[in-house]
Amino acid sequence: MNLKLSQHFSVKEFFTSPYPEKKKIYREFLEKTGEKKCKQNIDNRHTIYLEHIRTYFNEGKYKIEGKERSIILTSGWRFIDAKNPFKSQHPLGRGVDWVVSGIEPLEVKLYILENWRQDKILQLIRGIEDFDGMTWIHTDVRNSNRLYWFSKHGGTVSNEFYKTLIKNELTTLRH
Numbered sequence: 001m002n003l004k005l006s007q008h009f010s011v012k013e014f015f016t017s018p019y020p021e022k023k024k025i026y027r028e029f030l031e032k033t034g035e036k037k038c039k040q041n042i043d044n045r046h047t048i049y050l051e052h053i054r055t056y057f058n059e060g061k062y063k064i065e066g067k068e069r070s071i072i073l074t075s076g077w078r079f080i081d082a083k084n085p086f087k088s089q090h091p092l093g094r095g096v097d098w099v100v101s102g103i104e105p106l107e108v109k110l111y112i113l114e115n116w117r118q119d120k121i122l123q124l125i126r127g128i129e130d131f132d133g134m135t136w137i138h139t140d141v142r143n144s145n146r147l148y149w150f151s152k153h154g155g156t157v158s159n160e161f162y163k164t165l166i167k168n169e170l171t172t173l174r175h
């Protein structure tokens with residue numbers, strides 16, 4: 001069985017981990033619980049904005065002839081962390097970690113940041129993490145009326161601050 005959530009995403013992809021031993025545990029949990037039941041644990045807003053972002057990075061200057069970029073999920077639903085039971089959006093089905101193939105995560109974050117205010121679909125995202133050394137993008141759909149940007153600078157710094165920060169980081173990265 002491969003129960004789909006949208007055109008390019010299936011339930012299975014939300015039950016995974018970057019760590020092989022954990023990946024196995026989530027696979028087994030999915031098989032035992034059943035995809036239909038597991039589907040209820042995934043917030044349906046994720047695939048709406050992920051499809052939207054996927055389309056964006058397959059068009060214009062990002063388009064590659066004869067090939068499609070995909071979004072690869074590295075972590076979706078998670079068991080509650082006993083040490084931090086209320087910290088993560090993942091056990092609520094509201095957090096997801098992912099990458100766009102061939103695109104720097106910083107570039108994706110910049111796109112979200114620059115377009116969030118005028119893009120109703122991107123506005124489904126209410127939390128982003130941007131900590132040093134992150135090689136993936138964490139987005140969540142937490143209950144919030146604004147976009148929370150979690151980093152070492154705190155969650156309340158203005159979006160303008162992050163735009164400048166990310167642009168600088170990208171410039172450094174490209175040189």
Ligand SMILES: [Zn+2]
Pocket residue numbers: 075090095096097138139
């Ligand atoms: Zn995450």
